[in-house]
Structures are given as C-alpha cells and as structure tokens.
Amino acid sequence: MDNFYALLEGFSVAMQPIYLLYALGGVLVGTAVGVLPGIGPAMTVALLMPITYSLEPTAAIIVFAGIYYGGMYGGSTTSILLNTPGESASIVTALEGNRMAKAGRGAAALATAAIGSFIAGTIATVLLSFVAPYVAAFAVQIGPVEYVALMVVAFLTVGALLGASVLRGLASLGLGLFLAFMGVDLMTGQQRYTFGSPFLADGIDVVLVAVGLFALGEALYVASRLRHGPVKVIPVTGGWTSWMKKEDWKRSWKPWLRGTFIGFPIGTMPAGGADVATFLSYAAEKKLAKGTHKKQFGRGAIEGVAGPESANNAAAAGVLVPLLTLGIPTTATAAMMLVAFQRYNIQPGPLLFEVEGALVWALIASLYVGNLMLLVLNLPLVGIWVKILQIPRPYLYAGILVFAALGAFSVNFTPVDVFVLLVIGVLGFVMRRYGYPIAPLVVGMILGPIFESQLRRSLAISQGDPLALVSTPIAAGIYISLVVIFVLSFWMKKRQRLMESATLDDESPRGKEVSA
Amino acid sequence: MSTIVVGYVPNALGDAALAAAIDEAGRRAAKLLVVNATRADRLVDPGYADAADVTRLEAVLHGAGVGFSIRHGISDGLPAEEVLDAAEESGAELIVIGVRNRTPVGKLLLGSTAQTILLSAPCNVLAVRQP
Numbered sequence: 001m002d003n004f005y006a007l008l009e010g011f012s013v014a015m016q017p018i019y020l021l022y023a024l025g026g027v028l029v030g031t032a033v034g035v036l037p038g039i040g041p042a043m044t045v046a047l048l049m050p051i052t053y054s055l056e057p058t059a060a061i062i063v064f065a066g067i068y069y070g071g072m073y074g075g076s077t078t079s080i081l082l083n084t085p086g087e088s089a090s091i092v093t094a095l096e097g098n099r100m101a102k103a104g105r106g107a108a109a110l111a112t113a114a115i116g117s118f119i120a121g122t123i124a125t126v127l128l129s130f131v132a133p134y135v136a137a138f139a140v141q142i143g144p145v146e147y148v149a150l151m152v153v154a155f156l157t158v159g160a161l162l163g164a165s166v167l168r169g170l171a172s173l174g175l176g177l178f179l180a181f182m183g184v185d186l187m188t189g190q191q192r193y194t195f196g197s198p199f200l201a202d203g204i205d206v207v208l209v210a211v212g213l214f215a216l217g218e219a220l221y222v223a224s225r226l227r228h229g230p231v232k233v234i235p236v237t238g239g240w241t242s243w244m245k246k247e248d249w250k251r252s253w254k255p256w257l258r259g260t261f262i263g264f265p266i267g268t269m270p271a272g273g274a275d276v277a278t279f280l281s282y283a284a285e286k287k288l289a290k291g292t293h294k295k296q297f298g299r300g301a302i303e304g305v306a307g308p309e310s311a312n313n314a315a316a317a318g319v320l321v322p323l324l325t326l327g328i329p330t331t332a333t334a335a336m337m338l339v340a341f342q343r344y345n346i347q348p349g350p351l352l353f354e355v356e357g358a359l360v361w362a363l364i365a366s367l368y369v370g371n372l373m374l375l376v377l378n379l380p381l382v383g384i385w386v387k388i389l390q391i392p393r394p395y396l397y398a399g400i401l402v403f404a405a406l407g408a409f410s411v412n413f414t415p416v417d418v419f420v421l422l423v424i425g426v427l428g429f430v431m432r433r434y435g436y437p438i439a440p441l442v443v444g445m446i447l448g449p450i451f452e453s454q455l456r457r458s459l460a461i462s463q464g465d466p467l468a469l470v471s472t473p474i475a476a477g478i479y480i481s482l483v484v485i486f487v488l489s490f491w492m493k494k495r496q497r498l499m500e501s502a503t504l505d506d507e508s509p510r511g512k513e514v515s516a
Numbered sequence: 517m518s519t520i521v522v523g524y525v526p527n528a529l530g531d532a533a534l535a536a537a538i539d540e541a542g543r544r545a546a547k548l549l550v551v552n553a554t555r556a557d558r559l560v561d562p563g564y565a566d567a568a569d570v571t572r573l574e575a576v577l578h579g580a581g582v583g584f585s586i587r588h589g590i591s592d593g594l595p596a597e598e599v600l601d602a603a604e605e606s607g608a609e610l611i612v613i614g615v616r617n618r619t620p621v622g623k624l625l626l627g628s629t630a631q632t633i634l635l636s637a638p639c640n641v642l643a644v645r646q647p
Contacts, residue, residue, distance in 0.1 A: 037559065084559070230554055230561035389560040 003133050010361025014369055019062055019362070022055075026063040027370050030070020031378065034077075035385045037084050038222060039400070041071030042332035042442075043214035047400065049207055049340055050407035057344040058359055062366040064337050069121060069367065071333070072274070072316050073374045076113040076309050077385050080106060081234050089274035089312040092282045096297070096304030101234040103300050110382060111243035112252045112302055113309040118375040120260040120310030124317035125367045127264050132353070132364075135325040139350035144458040145469055149478040151451045154328045156482065157269075159440040161489050168436045175427075176444025179204055180452075187456065199416045204424075206339050208408055209445055212421045213438050214332075215404040217428020219397040224429070233386050243379070251293065252306040255285050259310030266311075267318020269485070274315040274331070276492065281311035283495070317367065324348055324360060328447070332439040335446050342446075517583070518546040519606040522613075523599040523633065525552065526569040527562070529614035533644040534573070537612040538580045540642065547583035549606055553591040553598040563595065596632035604638055615643045 013019060033044045045064050052060040075090035080097035093113065100109040142150075159173035160166045182193045183203025194200040244252075262284065263277040285307040286297050297304055322328045327349035329335035341348050346356050353360055378385075408421040431438060462468030470476055522537040524530045534550070541548050550573065554564035565573065570588055577584045591598050603611050615630045623631070634641050 082560070230556060230558060230564050232566055233560050233562075386560070390558055390562065392555075392557045393559075394557055 003130065006357060006361045007129050007365060009358065010363070010365035011368075013058065013358065013362040014062065014365035019059065019366065020369065022059045022062045023066050023366050023370050024373055026066020027070040027073075027373050027377065028066075029063075030067035031074040031077075031374065031385060032070075032388055033067070034071035034074020035388055036074075036396070037078060038218055039396075040214070040333070041067050042210070042336050042439075043218065043400075044071075045333060045336040045340065046207065046210035046214050047403050047407060049210075049336070049343065050410045052340070053343070053410075057346065058362050060340060060344070061337075061359065061363050064340050065363055065366055066370045066373075068333055068337065069313070069316060069370050070374060072121075072313050073114065073117055073378055074385065075312075076117070076305075077110065077378075077382060078389070080109045080113065080305070081382075081386060082231050082389070084231065089278055089315070091275070092278040092308040093305055093312075095282070096301050098234075099298070099300035100302065100305065101300075105300060105302075106234050107243040108245065108248050108302060109300075109305050111379060112248060112306045114375055114378045115244070116252065116256040116259065116306045116310040117313040118371055119256050120263060120314040121317060121371040121374075122368065123257075123260045124264045124267075124314035125364065125371065128317045128320055128367075129364055131268075132321050132325050135321060136350055136353045139325050142350070142474060143472075144454045144461070145472050146474045146478065147454045148451065148458055148469060149475040150326060150328060151447055151454070153478055153482045153485070154322075154330060154447060155440075155444065155451070157485060157489075158330060158443045160486070165435070168434075169440050172431065172436045172438065173440035173444045176441035177448045179209060179441075180445045180448025186449075186453070199414075199420075204420060205411050205417070206342075206442075206445055207411055208417055208421050209424055210336060210339065210442055211404045211407055212424030213428035213431070213441065215400050216421060216425025217432050217438070219401055219404075220425060220429035221432045222393060222397060224433070233389070248302055251302050255281070255303045255307035256310045258284060258288075259307040260314040262307075263311035263314030264318040267315030268321040269318075269330075274312040274319075276489075277311040277315040278308035280492075281307040320367075324352055324363075325350065327352075327450070329443055332442055335439070335442045338446055518544060518609045519549050520544070520546045520610045520612060521549045521551060521599060521603045521606065521608045523552075523595065523611070523629070524550050524565065524573065525563040525614065526565040526573075529616055529644070529646050531576075532647045533612050533614040534576065536642060536644045538577075538582055540610060540612065541580075541582045544609070546609065547585075548577065549602055549608070550577070550584060550586045550588075551595075551599050551602045552586070552588045553593075553595055555592070555594065556590045594627075594629070594632070596629040596636075599629075599633055600636055600638070608639055610640050610642060611637050612642045612644060614646070616646050 014023070029044060030041060033039045033041060044067050048063070052063060072089065075085060076093050076097070079085045079090040079094035080101050083094050083098040085091045085094050097109045097113065100106060155173055159169040178193065182200055184190070184201055185192055191201055259281045262281045263274070266277040266280065267274065282304055285303040289297060289301065289303055293301060293303065319331055319334050322330060323334045323338060327338065327347060329338045338348055346352070346359070404421065405418055408417045409415070411417055428438065458469060459466070470479060520537055520541050522534055524534060537548055552565045554561045565588060570586065573586065587598070587602055593601065599611060599613070611633060613630055613633055618628055630643065634643070
C-alpha cells in the first residue's frame with residue numbers, strides 16, 4: 001500500500017498547474033516530432049536538454065516523459081495517413097492502417113490507434129507503478145558482479161539485436177565504448193584516447209554525441225538524399241466523434257488488451273524496444289482473426305492497427321522499468337532520459353526509488369496525465385499534425401542545426417565543443433548512410449563508464465579472477481537468459497522475415513493464388 | 517500564336533484560375549501553358565498535382581478545345597520562379613493565377629507566390645479570386 005500512497009503523492013505534484021503545463025508542452029512537442037519522419041523523440045530530448053538546464057529536475061523530467069509518450073502517438077498518424085512511419089515502432093501500423101485509410105476508413109484507424117494507445121498506455125503505467133518498486137527492491141541486493149552481467153546483456157542485446165546486422169550493431173557499440181573511455185581515467189589518473197589534446201582530457205560530453213548523431217547526422221542525411229516528389233495525405237472526413245462505429249469497438253477491444261500484455265513484458269526486457277512488440281502483436285492478431293476478418297488482413301483490418309499500436313505504447317512504459325530500477329536504457333530515447341537524469345546528478349538505479357522517490361512518483365503520475373492529454377489532443381488535432389508535414393525541410397533542419405550548435409556551445413561554453421559536434425555529426429551521417437544503428441553507440445557511451453567501474457570493482461573483490469564474474473547464481477542466471485534471448489530473437493527474426501515476404505507476396509498476383 | 521501561362525494548383529482556386537485562363541485563351545485565340553511544380557523540399561505539398569490530378573487537368577483542357585501544354589514536375593526554383601520562367605521563355609502575353617487572403621505572418625514566414633509573380637511578371641497578370 002506504501003507504493004499506492006507514494007503514487008497519490010506523485011499525483012499531487014504532477015497535478016499542480018505549472019507541471020500540467022509542462023506535461024502539455026511535452027506531449028505537444030512529442031506528438032509533433034513523432035509525426036515528422038526522421039525527427040524522433042531521442043533527437044528532441046537531446047536537443048532540448050541544454051535548454052532545460054534552467055528548469056528544476058521534476059519539470060524537466062515531466063517534459064521529457066511527455067515527449068517520450070507523445071512520440072509514440074504521433075508516429076501512428078503519419079503511418080496511417082501517409083504510409084511513411086514517423087518512427088520504427090509504427091512500421092507495422094502502416095501495413096494495415098494505410099490500407100484502411102485508402103479504403104476511406106482512415107478516421108476509424110486513427111481512432112482505434114489513439115484509443116488503443118491510451119488504454120495500453122494507462123494499463124502499462126499501472127503495471128509500471130506496481131512492478132517497478134519490486135524490481136527495485138530486488139535490484140538493491142545485487143552486487144557489482146550481477147551488475148556487470150546485466151550490462152553485458154544490455155550491451156549485447158541492444159548492439160546485436162536492434163539493427164538489421166549483428167556486426168554493424170556491435171561495431172557501433174564498440175565506437176560508443178571508445179568514446180565513453182576518452183579522457184582521464186578516474187582510478188589511475190591516466191589519459192586515455194586523448195591524443196595529447198587538452199580539450200579531450202575531460203572526455204566528450206554525452207550531449208554532444210547525442211545531438212551530433214541524432215540531429216546533425218540526420219540533417220546531413222536528409223540533405224544528401226535525392227529529392228522525392230511529395231506524398232499525398234489521405235483526407236479524413238467526418239467529425240471526430242463519429243469515427244468509431246459499434247463494430248469497430250467490438251473488433252478493437254480485444255486486440256487493445258492483447259497488445260498491452262504483449263507489449264509491456266517485451267518492453268521491460270533488455271532486448272525489447274517497441275518494434276519487436278508491435279510485430280509480435282500483429283502476428284498474434286493475424287493468427288487469431290477468423291473468417292472475413294482474417295481475409296481483411298493486408299487489405300485494412302482494424303485489428304492490425306489496434307493491436308500493434310497498443311503494444312508499442314505498452315512497451316514504451318515497459319522500457320521505463322529497467323531504466324528506473326536498474327539504470328539500464330534499452331532504447332535510444334530511454335538512453336537520453338538517463339542522460340537527463342544524470343545531468344541533475346540523479347543516478348537511475350536500485351536506489352532511485354528510495355533517494356528520489358518524490359521525483360520518480362511525480363514522473364509516473366505525469367505519465368497517466370500525459371496519456372489522457374494525448375487522447376484528448378490527438379483526435380481533434382489531426383488536421384494540425386498533418387499541416388506540420390508541409391513545413392519545408394530546409395526551414396526545419398536549419399532550425400534544428402541552430403538549436404544543435406547552440407546546445408553544444410552551452411555545454412561548456414567553448415567553441416571546441418561545436419567543432420567536436422561537427423565531427424560527430426559527420427560520423428553520424430556516415431553511420432546512417434551505411435546502415436549502422438545509432439542506439440548501440442549511445443547506449444555504449446552512456447553505460448560504458450558505469451560498466452567499467454563495476455567491472456573493475458568486481459575484479460578487485462575477486463583479486464583479478466575473471467571466473468568470479470560468472471560464479472554467483474544470479475549472474476550465471478542472467479548469462480543463461482542472455483543465451484535464451486538470443487536464440488528466441490533469431491527465431492523471431494526469421495519469422496518476421498517470413499511474414500514480411502508473405503505480405504509482399506500478397507500484393508503480387510501469384511502470391512494471391514498461393515494464399516487462396 | 518500567343519501564349520497564356522497558368523499557375524495551377526489542384527484545388528478550387530486552381531480550377532477557377534484554369535477556367536478563367538480557358539475563357540481568356542478563347543478570347544485572345546491563344547494557347548495555354550499550364551505550370552505546376554514542387555521543389556520536393558517537404559513531405560507533403562498540397563499544391564503539387566499528382567498523376568490523377570494531371571489526368572483530370574488534361575481532360576478539362578481537351579474538353580475546352582484550346583491548344584495547351586503542361587509543365588509538371590520537380591523543379592529547382594520556387595513555384596513563382598517556375599511560372600515567371602515559363603512566361604519569359606514562351607513570351608507570354610498574360611499570366612493567370614489564383615489569389616487568396618493570407619495573414620501577414622504567414623506571408624512573412626513562407627512568402628507569397630502570388631505577390632512574387634505580380635511584382636516581377638514580364639506581362640500583365642490576371643488575378644482570379646476564390647469562387
């Protein structure tokens with residue numbers, strides 16, 4: 001019951017008018033960047049971080065949480081109306097959602113996505129409220145050896161499983177660790193990877209790396225690409241109150257719940273992230289559908305929107321469990337939120353719920369509030385979100401670059417940082433161009449120093465015996481689960497590829513004969 | 517044969533401008549040059565005609581029985597510059613465009629295609645109001 005009172009306490013903070021305004025600002029910005037392809041919540045949090053230095057921690061964290069949830073809502077709008085997913089977790093939504101929109105049922109698709117996101121977000125936040133304290137209580141007991149094991153899991157799963165190619169993911173992770181170890185070694189005082197330059201002795205600030213990779217790299221990539229003709233927005237007709245018919249409600253509520261309970265556990269796993277959850281939910285809905293509804297898959301089945309959209313929001317809440325209780329981010333946005341915490345000298349981890357209880361519960365309460373705001377805002381404001389897509393890219397990216405440079409300068413008020421930002425931006429462009437995922441780099445960069453100190457501590461305790469790293473039962477259990485995660489994920493990737501090729505085949509005439 | 521340049525956008529205003537241009541072409545015994553372009557610098561450009569719009573446009577022009585050509589595609593210049601270039605190259609005797617009310621802030625931020633054409637046109641400009 002303690003946790004329940006703590007949550008109520010959190011609500012009393014989050015419901016203060018000023019924090020409600022911050023939450024509103026956060027969800028508005030989050031939805032806007034979710035709608036725009038290429039500009040994700042991770043980039044936005046990175047860009048806004050220097051600005052929020054002047055805010056108190058609670059306000060800043062509430063803004064970031066709003067951006068995080070808002071991004072998930074916004075992505076579905078672009079997927080459905082334009083068939084260009086705003087972020088990777090909305091790719092599955094585009095499969096059915098866009099077909100629905102083309103068939104004139106875009107309004108129903110938008111509504112089921114928004115209501116499903118709300119229901120899933122709320123249930124998942126309830127789960128988060130009750131699961132997280134127990135995980136934290138467990139995490140307090142674990143020592144450096146187990147920590148090292150957990151981080152190895154986070155590194156390998158994020159590095160090897162998130163991108164399309166294992167090698168590229170690991171290369172990106174290695175690059176992140178390299179950047180993390182730049183500067184003076186805290187234990188021996190030796191300079192590492194500084195090439196004798198005094199500017200690098202302090203290491204490279206995480207904000208520079210994040211802004212450089214997400215903002216600058218993306219801007220360069222967009223500028224370099226061939227220009228494509230504009231896409232058409234499918235107009236949505238009718239008032240937003242009449243969007244969902246009785247039939248749609250009937251077909252949606254089960255996928256909403258199923259999506260929630262698929263999404264949340266997957267989000268909490270280090271290998272999770274929202275993408276896997278959306279795919280699993282889609283596959284489940286396709287399998288469970290019967291009769292005429294099953295035939296609709298590939299031609300605009302509402303279950304194929306309702307399920308994955310709930311799953312991605314539930315996973316978004318799930319990701320917060322390892323972030324808040326263990327200090328381990330499993331997505332790029334979660335990594336940026338971890339950096340935001342660190343800026344305020346708050347270290348997410350087992351002690352967070354005890355040391356910063358008020359802040360954490362205010363954050364969780366603001367997630368409930370933000371979810372409700374998103375539901376109320378999203379449906380009536382679809383027209384405005386679609387207008388955002390008409391902003392010419394040069395204006396948009398010029399603004400982002402100015403923000404990025406200002407933010408980089410404001411970290412230490414030295415021009416050298418802006419130069420470092422440019423170098424990292426070019427690196428980000430090259431990575432993007434050749435298909436290297438960016439999330440492993442950021443996660444490696446952020447967890448690298450913590451990983452190093454925990455590893456050294458465990459080796460110091462065992463007096464240099466590496467076997468100690470696997471000898472405790474919990475650590476051994478974690479490594480075994482790592483193997484299980486890998487086996488499962490490769491099996492799942494295979495399934496995913498099969499499903500993708502199957503959906504592609506459905507569009508060709510020959511494929512239809514096979515499936516019929 | 518003289519030429520009339522029409523700046524076309526796929527909406528009611530563009531159709532009104534097109535109708536006025538067809539009238540004018542009949543009166544002056546001129547042929548039409550319809551311009552529709554995008555810089556493709558944004559994800560969604562409601563002023564750009566897609567394949568269906570162009571087919572419809574061609575049908576309307578065929579039905580009207582005037583000589584015409586269509587310049588449609590991705591350009592380097594702004595839509596206003598495309599219209600002005602087309603007018604200069606073809607030695608047009610008239611440009612027809614649709615005009616609508618814009619807020620001062622909107623014009624400040626995004627500029628006004630109509631205003632650019634009105635002020636720099638090499639010939640007379642017929643400004644068609646929203647029907």
